[in-house]
Amino acid sequence: MTEIIIRKLSDSKAARWTALLIVSFTMMCAYFITDIMAPLEDLLMRTYDWTSTEYGFFSGAYGWFNVILFMLILGGIILDKMGVRFTGLMACGLMVTGTLIKAYAISGFFPLDGTLAGYKWQVIIAGLGFATFGMGAEIAGITVSKVIVKWFTGHELALAMGLQVALARVGTACALFFSLPVANHFQAVSTPVWLGALMLCIGTISFLVYQVMDRKLEASEEALSEGSEPEEGFKLSDIRMIVTNKGFWLIAFLCVLFYSGVFPFLKFATKLMIYKYGVAENLAGSIPGLLPFGTILLTPLFGSLYDRIGRGATLMLIGSVMLTVVHVLFALPVLNEWWFATFVMILLGIAFSLVPSAMWPSVAKIIPQKQLGTAFSLIFYVQNWGLMGVPMLIGWLIDRYARLPGETLAYDYTIPMSVFALFGVLAILLSFLLKAEDKKKSYGLERPNIRK
Secondary structure, eight states, X not given: OHHHHHHHHHHOHHHHHHHHHHHHHHHHHHHHHHTTTGGGHHHHHHHXXXXXXXXXXXXXXXXXXXXXXXXXXXXXXXXXXXXXXXXXXXXXXXXXXXXXXXXHHTSTTSOOOOEETTEEHHHHHHHHHHHHHHHHHHHHXXXXXXXXXXXXXXXXXXXXXXXXXHHHHHHHHHHHHHHHHHHHHHTOTTHHHHHHHHHHHHHHHHHHHHHHHHHHHHHHHHHHTTTSOXXXXXXXXXXXXXXXXXXXXXXXXXXXXXXXXXXXXXXXXXXXXXXXXXXXXXXXXXXXXXXHHHHHHHHHHHHHHHHHHOOHHHXXXXXXXXXXXXXXXXXXXXXXXHHHHHXXXXXXXXXXXXXXXXXXXXXXXXXXXXXHHHHHHHHHHHHHHHHHHHXXXXXXXXXXXXXXXXXXXXXXXXXXXXXXXXXXXXHHHHHHHHHHHHHHHTOOTTSOSSOO
């Protein structure tokens, strides 16, 4: 009787999809805050006299603590040692705290005077808030990834990861669509950020609900394994096994290149729409907002495709090619029309669906489950170098090379977009190397996830 109950709990579709929905809602709230400032760049310049360099410095702050203080790697070790419940709640606390600091920094309550190292104090404090949030958001991301592997191994793993990404993109889409109109309506740059802080509090409550399910799942697994040899837990020496795995590093560097061509681009995309494609300010965020809406439908579709027929490495290659084509089209000084920008953004949405839907499930094929928290954290750590450095680079390039002389604001985005295209070219090269490594080591990246 006991075994029947255990099997129903671990293999129940209702249970695992409910768990997915709960943790995905928490990540949706996190992604809303991640991109809440993206449409506000021009408003920040007009309200507080920020430069593109300062905005890039702030946007890159997301990875400060993760990269410089190695907090993301530490978070992965904590995850493998302490479990998803403790680590997830810790991450939620960091996200709420960081968001409140950022909202205060750009509110009317903050004293605007003074600079440090050439940056306004307001920019620095807002950056510290974003860095604290980024630390929590990345740890939450690896925690949710491990939650999904925990519930969906042997089932619809890629589809589940795709749906989680899709729901997270709802948060991104809402930020891009509504941030600027909300700020203009309330005549306060900080209003959307305060709203995001409220959403994160609700997301934290959602994760507390998941903890109840996780306890029941672990209790059933303990009952199922009663009388058998306990599985060996994570050891610090396992890190060596991860970092000596060539396939792991190929995915890690593919991740940083691909995401560096998307997330930092979104930070500047609204301004690109205004000054290159002539889109009205209040509507400029709606075109980049099409990208996450496209992924909402396509990422689960491609994930399901990977589950059923495989071809994960091939999907990553196709997505990398599309990323390159998109940024080449954005770089070309032709067809500066809103409809062309919309078409190219839809292509980017397809690419942005292909790669994550195959990338994250592939990690679970290369790395054992007991090491997944640390493996995900190492990948996210490498990715955060891009999320930290690329916005700073692009902001500097815009101020140095894209801003055209004259009293009227005008920009030529050829050089910044060419840099994004270069990331795509390098991602294509790594995709070919990953396919070759999979063929050599038989990781199964080209095989279906669902076990017959």
